[in-house]
Amino acid sequence: MANLTVISTTAVPPHVRGALSRWMLEPAPGLYIGTLSAKVRTELWAVVAASVGDGAAVLIHPADNEQRFTLQTAGERRRSLVDADGMLMIALNPMERNETEAIE
Template identity: 65%
Template sequence: MPTMTVLATTAVPDHVRGALTRWMIEPAPGLYVGTLSARVRDELWSVVSASIGPGAAVLLHPEANEQGFTLHTAGERRRIPIDFDGLTLVAFRPQDEDPPNPPATTPTNPPPDPD
């Protein structure tokens, strides 16, 4: 039975976006929504996850569990889904620390003294 499926993408190749728009609508950039059978959904997800490149994707669809949905991810993301006693929670990966500020430099040729 077809169910509503939501797929969000970030920086995926154009051919992946084209494949998704054959089956789903794109109401906002990178956000795809459609009513898909489990077979079509699984085939689309295998295409997306196999060719994600430097991008990322998240798939949500109904599931018979406490939350009523399941979540799949592909690619590098700061948010990581974690199973916690049957519930999917989202953990945040720490941000990379910025490199320290370079020390202040002094001019190599200071202006001559006025006296």
């Protein structure tokens, strides 16, 4: 059975955007939405995750858990997923200090 799937991308290569737009609609830049089977979603996410380069991507789709959805991420992000007893939460990672910044 097909389910609603959302993928959000940031600074990904053009070929990733092209692959996503073949299967999903892009209502806003970098935001893709579509009704995909689990097989298509898995294969598409494998391509996205392997190709994000310096960018980042987030996959959101229904799941049989308390929140009724799950998240997956690819690429370097300031936010990371934390599993708190089966509930997904978002943790902000500290920003890395720029080497040119003065040390206090």
